[in-house]
Amino acid sequence: MGKLRGNLLPPALAILFSALLCGIALVVSGANPLRAFGAMVSQVGEGTTAVDIVNSTGVYYIAALAVAIGFQMNLFNIGVEGQYRVAAVVAAVFGGSVALPPGIHALAIILVAAVTGALWAAIPAILKVTRGVNEVISTIMMNGLALGLAAYLIRADVFGELRGNNIRTPEIPSSGWVPGIPLGSSGTVFGLVFLAAALGIGYWVMMNRTRFGFELRASGESSTAAAAGGVSAKKMILVAMLLSGAIAGLVSMPEILGRDHTYNLNFPAGIGFSGIAVALLGRNHPGGIALGALLWAFLDKSGLALDNVGVSREIVTIMQGAIVLSVVVAYEVVRRYELAAEQRRVGRQLGTVEPVGGAA
Template sequence: MGKLRGNLLPPALAIVFSALLCGLALVLSGANPLKAFGAMVNQVGEGSTAVDIINSTGIYYIAALAVAIGFQMNLFNIGVEGQYRIAAVVAAIFGGSVALPPGIHSLAIIIVAAVAGAAWAAIPAILKVTRGVNEVISTIMMNGIALGVAAYLIRRDVFGELRGNNIRTPEIAESGWVPGIPLGDNGTLFGLVFLAIALGVGYWVMMNRTRFGFELRASGESATAAAAGGVNAKKMILVSMLLSGAIAGLVSMPEILGRDHTYNLNFPGGIGFSGIAIALLGRNHPAGIAFGALLWAFLDKSGLALDNVGVPREIVTIMQGTIVLSVVVAYEVVRRFELASEQRRVGRELASAGGAA
């Protein structure tokens, strides 16, 4: 019960604090916070908003899982942003350049995306284990390089083509698409949302039911103790970064294979950074991450309704930012509360034992 409380109470406190802070900001700006929050909730029932939230939840969930694997090893993989972008453009180029049977085509594209993401993550991983380069610095630099490489690859004189006013990769043939679930006027659910679910289950099994997961958590908690137990710390860093990059490479697959079928200049950015916040909010637990991803997607999509009630949509960004900051504080507050509670319990037991003697 105490462990469950320690996992659920901090994010709940963070969300409440964030809502109160945003409500205060709305009051100071002259807006009605109840009206604003009510509009966001009502927006879920409008058009395809609910389906859009589920689709975005799947994408955010994959990004957060990629980050969480690094966190388990005490690695701060900020490079998810660059890894999924490189994977997206490489997989889109591959998918639009080959002709394969249905099923095999889409599977090949997914594998290429995972390999590309892992390959991009391998660079900071190798720098970490061979030269001791901090992964935060190297992955930030790799994000910038990824933007340039992606822009170069879709140039018309390289792999890109001009369609209207937009430059994009060749369109993937229908044999490479992953069909979604049409829900009429409510939109279409991405077929690869189920990939996110499968990854979440696989992540839980790996971390809780395999030797690799145990060694990963042990190395993250104490590299010295893990090494004394025969765990190769450098190998764990390399493998965890490669695995994190491979999952990051899959972030773009639901949209590319389920809707866009190409990579273009309007490809969405910032998903990797959102994944960091969601992994923190979910405390690296697959269920917690799912909750965080759903919350993030809800704020993103329901925020469209704020314009209709005269409230700036930037309030959503403020809420997301305060959630990230307050969740760190909330975890520390709850940790100290649990520690004090445990100390009082031990004190009572010692007192009872002394009295009985």
């Protein structure tokens, strides 16, 4: 019960605190908070908003899982943004250039995306284990390189083609598409939303039911203690980064195989950075990450209704930022509360209760 409380209470406190901050911001700006929040909730039932939220939740969930694997090792893979972008371009070029039977074609594209993401993540991983280069710095730099590489690969004189005012990769034939679930005028749910769910289940099994998951968590807690138990910290860093990159490479697949069937200049950006926030909100737990991804997608899509009530959409950005800041505070508050409760429990067992921070 205590563990469940420790996993769920911090995100709940963070959401409530961020909502309070946004409410204050709305009042200061002269808007009605209840009206603004009501408009956001009502927007879910309009048009394709509900389906868009589900689709975005799946994308954010994959990105957050990629980040969470690194977090388990105390690795900050800030490069998910670049990893999924390079993987998207390479997979789209591959998918539009080959002819394969239906099903096999889509699986091949997904595999290429995962391998490309892993290879892109391998560069900072190797720098980390061989030269001690901080992964935060190297992955941030790799993001810039990824943006330039993607722009180069879709040039008309390389692998791209000019369609109107947009440059894109050749369209993937229908044999490489992943069919979704049509819901009429409400939109179509991406078929690869189920891939996100499968990845979440696999992540939970790996971290809680396998030796690799145990060694990963042990290395993250203390590399010295893990080494004493025969676990190579360098090997775990390399494997964790490769696995994180492989999952990051799949971030773009629901949209490319389910809707766009190509990579173009208008491809969504910032998903990798949102994944960091969602992983933090979910505290690296697959269930918590799912709730965080759903919240993030809800704020993104329902925020469209704010213009209708005279409220700037930027309030959504404020709320998302407040959530990220609040979650750090909430985790610390809950941690101190749990520590105080544990001290009281031990004190009762010993027949005395010492105040928190009191003299021994």
